[in-house]
Amino acid sequence: MTETQVLVTGGTLRKLTAPAPAGRARSRLTIGRTLGYIALIIAAVGLLAPFFWMVMSSLKNANEVFSVPVVWVPETFVWQNYIDIWTKSNMLVWIRNTLFLAVSVTFLQVLTGSFAAYGFARMKFAGRDILFLAYIGTIAVPWQSYMIPQFILLSNLKVSNTLWSIILLQAFGAFGVFLMKQYYETIPEELSEAARLDGLSEYAIWRRIMLPLSVPAIASLTLLTFVNTWNDYLGPLIYLRNPDLWTIQLGLKSFVSNLFDTNYALLFAGLTISVVPIAIIFLLGQKYFVEGIATSGLKG
C-alpha cells in the first residue's frame, strides 16, 4: 500500500523536477563514476594478480620463482617447463582419470537429477514433500560429518580405491535435483497438461517436452558438476590411494609434498595446465554458470 503511494508521488514529483538537475548533479555523477572505476580496477587487480603470478611463474627458471626482489615478468619465457611437466610427472594419467570421472559424474548427475526433479515438480503423491525436505535438509549437513561412515560403507563393498567410489560419491547429489526442480517449476503446467490429453505418458512428457525446454538449466548443471568434479580434492584424497588412479588435483598436490627440492616453475606449469580447461569452459558457458547459481540460490 505505502509502496504504491510512494511510487505514485515519486512519479509525479520526478516529472516536475525533471528539467531542473543540471551542472552540479552531473559533476557529482562524474566523480562517482570515477571512484567506481577506480574501485573496479583495484578489485580486478586483486582478483587476477594471483593468476597472473601463477602463469608468469610457470615460465620462469626454477630459481627465479623465489628471487628477491620478486620477478613479476621473467626476462625470457621458459616454455620448456610445459614440455618437461609431461615427462617428469604422470600428468597424462591424472588428466585421463579426472576427465573420465568428470564426464561420468556429470552424465549421471544430469540424468538422474532431471529425472527425479520431474517427479518432485510435476507428480503428486504421498510422501513427496517429506522426501524433498530430506533432500533440502542435506544441504545443511556437511559432507565432512558423514564422510567416515560413508567411507566404511564403500570400503566394505570393496569400492574404495577405485574410480567408481568417486562416481558414486558425486553423481547423486541433491544439488542437481534441486536446480532442475526450480527450473521445471517455471515451465507452464498447461504444456504438460496438453500433452497428457494427447495421450503422452509422463516419461514421454519428461523426455519430449521438459528436457528440450530445460536446456539452459541442463547446461548450468552440466558445467557446475563438471567443474566441481574436476576440482574435487577431498573425495579423491580419501578414496584413491593407488597413484594410477590419482586425479590431477591429487597428482599436483603430491608434486608439492613429495619432492624435497620441488621445481616450483614446473609445478606452476602443471597448475596452469590444470586451470586452463576449466577457465575455457567457464568463459564459453559463463551465462549458464551465472544463471544456474542465481536460480538455484535465490529461490532456495
Next chain:
Amino acid sequence: MTTTEAPRRDAAPPQTKPPRRRSALRRRNALIGWSFILPNFIGFGFLTLLPVLILFYMAFTNWNVFGKADWVGIANFQRLMGDGSFHVAFWNTIYYSVMHIPLTIVVSLGLALLLNNKLRGVAFFRTAAFFPYITSIVAIAVVWNLLFSPDYGPINEVLRAIGISEPPGWLTSSEWAMPAVVIVSTWRDMGYYMILFLAGLQTVPRELHEAARVDGANVWQRFVNVTLPSLRPTMFFVTVMLTINSFKIFDLILVMTDGGPGQSTLVLSQFIYKKGFEESQFGYASAAAVALFFLCILVTIGQFLWNRKRSA
C-alpha cells in the same frame, strides 16, 4: 495389479465408480512419481541418508580399524569434552567463521553494488570476480602459499614497499595463519556471493530508488532504507550458506596449512579427518562429526526461525 491395468484418465467414461477410480489413479501416479525419483534416490539414500544414520550409531561405539565395535555409550562425548585439541578445533572454526562471514558479505555486496551501475567493463569484471571460485583448491593454496611467503613473497614485498618494515609472517605465524586463510577464502568466495547479490539487486524496484532520490535521500540513506530491505531474502540465503560453508571449512586449510603452525588453524572438519583417517579412531571421530552435524543443523534452524520472526 489394478494400478497397471487402470484405464487412461481421458479414455474412461467419468460415470464409472469415481471413488475407486480415483484411488487407483492416485496409486498409479504414486508409482510413476516414485519411478522418477528412484534412480537418484537409490544413490542419495545409500550414500547420504544411510551414512548419516550409521554415524549416529558409530558415535556411541569404539569402532576401530578392524571394524570391531563395542557399544560404549556416551564415553566418546565425555572424552571430547575433555579433549584440548577438540576445544581448539571448535574455537578455531568459530574464529574463522566470525571473520569470514561478515567480510565476505561486505566485500561481495560492495562488488555487486558496484557492478549494478552502468559502468564500462562490468561484464569483464564479473568474469574476473568469478574466476577464483572455479579454480581448484590445490592451485589456489599453492599459489597463495608462495604469495604469502614471509621473505620471498610478493605480498610482503609490497607491504615493505609501502613502509611496513616488519610485515606479518602469515602462514608461518600462529597469529597470522588464520587471517591469511580467511583472506584467501574470501578472495575465492566473493565472486559466488556477488552473483547472488547481483541477482537480488535486480529485484529491487527502480521506482523506489527514484522516489527516495526525489525525496532527498542521499546514497547512504537510499542504501539503508531501500536497497537493504529489498535484499532481505538474498541476505538471508547468503548468510545461511556462508555459515554452513564456514563451519565445514576444510580442504583449503588442509592444503594451505594442514592445521598448523601448531594447532593454530586446526578446524572441526580436520579434527574429524585426523582422528578418523589418520588415527583410525572411527568411533571417536564420529562423535566429533555428530557435534559438527548438530552445530550446522541447529544454527541453520535458528537462522530460519529468526528470519521468520523478523518477516512476520
